[in-house]
Amino acid sequence: MRIVIVEDSSSNLAVLCRMVGHINTSLQNDHVECVGFTDPLKAIDYLQESACDLVITDYLMPSVTGLELIQMLRGMPAHQHVPVVIVTADADRARRMEAIRAGATDFLTKPVDPIELRLRVANLLELRRAQNVIARHADDLAEQVRIATQHLARREEEVVFRLARAIELRDGDTGGHVDRVAESSRIIAETMGLDSGFCRTLALASPLHDVGKIGVPDAILNKPGRLDDAERSVMQKHTTIGAEILAHADSDLVQMAAAIANSHHERWDGTGYPHRVAGANIPLAARITSVADVFDALISERCYKKAWSLEEARAEILRGAGTQFDPTCVAAFEKSWDKIVALMARDYASSNKSAA
Incomplete structure (x- = not known):
């Protein structure tokens, strides 16, 4: 001593x-x-x-x-x-x-x-x-508490990941949509200067944005073609169904996922669904996820549409600033465009390699 x-x-x-x-x-x-x-x-x-x-x-x-x-x-x-x-x-x-x-x-x-x-x-x-x-x-x-907390966080992440995978498969998409939405959301949030804890939680929560599709009939969910008004009304209920599934959670991650599920189809101008809220009244996590989700949906092939090119989808997102999307989120999307393109290239290359 x-x-x-x-x-x-x-x-x-x-x-x-x-x-x-x-x-x-x-x-x-x-x-x-x-x-x-x-x-x-x-x-x-x-x-x-x-x-x-x-x-x-x-x-x-x-x-x-x-x-x-x-x-x-x-x-x-x-x-x-x-x-x-x-x-x-x-x-x-x-x-x-x-x-x-x-x-x-x-x-x-x-x-x-x-x-x-x-x-x-x-x-x-x-x-x-x-x-x-x-x-x-x-x-x-x-240190023991840190390890135990880390273990619990990994288990929570695994449950969320597997649930998101199940929804993705039921939706007829095996192309990694939820992974790309998660990573795109994280990139946009980081570009907006949001703190690392929020960005991490967003990346884990955003894949559950369509969890409510569990409650949508297969005939509507996988219909090859446009939905009629009645079918569209049923489809739109996936937002409130998702919010109900994830409601009343103690976990910050699941609380954010519930907000995203409920509000990712709301529009900045208040003409979205299910509650027609507008502007900053839409949860920030949902506003960010909305940009990432719509962009990836546009560049992905679906049973009812062909895939758009990256530039076509980019232009559509930019056109939606101030009407469909939060202008700040769109500005961050545009600022991080190179990272988004790199993500898409990497993901699709990986998907093609797996398919081969």
Whole structure:
């Protein structure tokens, strides 16, 4: 264990170092390393770079007092709880109270009694060892909690992913639509400068935008051709069905997925469905997903339409800014166009390779 001693008198410093240099604590025979300084400013520089287990400092020193040294020491994260002993010839109670308020742990009165010094130092080193054990235990618990939380997050992600896959297959699409919507949504959100937590949750939640299609009859869901008005009315219910499936969740991810499922067909101008809300009243996650979903739907072949080219779909998204889509989301889509194109190229290349 390491003890730092600060004493402006070199002879007194040598005596103090000699007194404590061979102390063995009662729990373990730890080697005690003594590092001494006659200049408190050099001691402060040293402590900013190196850890220690105990500080012994003189009270009256010419450049920095022991009280000031303690205050600076307590401002260092690594030394906020390190025991500090003040050595002073002054027994004034007010001065001692001032030192305690600054963070002093114990006092020794000059001239220092060697036996008392060794006993107090040994006790304080045992205190420091106990602090270190508790700190390591806390770190171990924090790591266990981190691993468990990470495990739960992965399980949540897996459930969401598999549910999204099931919906995709029922919708007759095996071309990775939900993966591309997830990644496109994340790219748009990142370009908008949204925080990493939101972007991650969005990428996981957006694939569930069409979960409500579970409640749409196959004859309508996979009809080769345009839907009539009655069929379209049934199809549009997939938004509210999806919201009901995902409602009342404790998970932030599922709450966002519910908002997306309910609102990804709302329009910026208020003419969308199911609730005809407009502008910023549409949840941001749904506004972003709407751009990604429509774009990918346009460039994908469906039983009722041919695939559009990337440029045709891009132009359609840009035309919809301010009417169908949030202009800010469209601007982010346009700004991140190169990333979107790279994503599509990579995904379709991977799909073709898998098919081969």
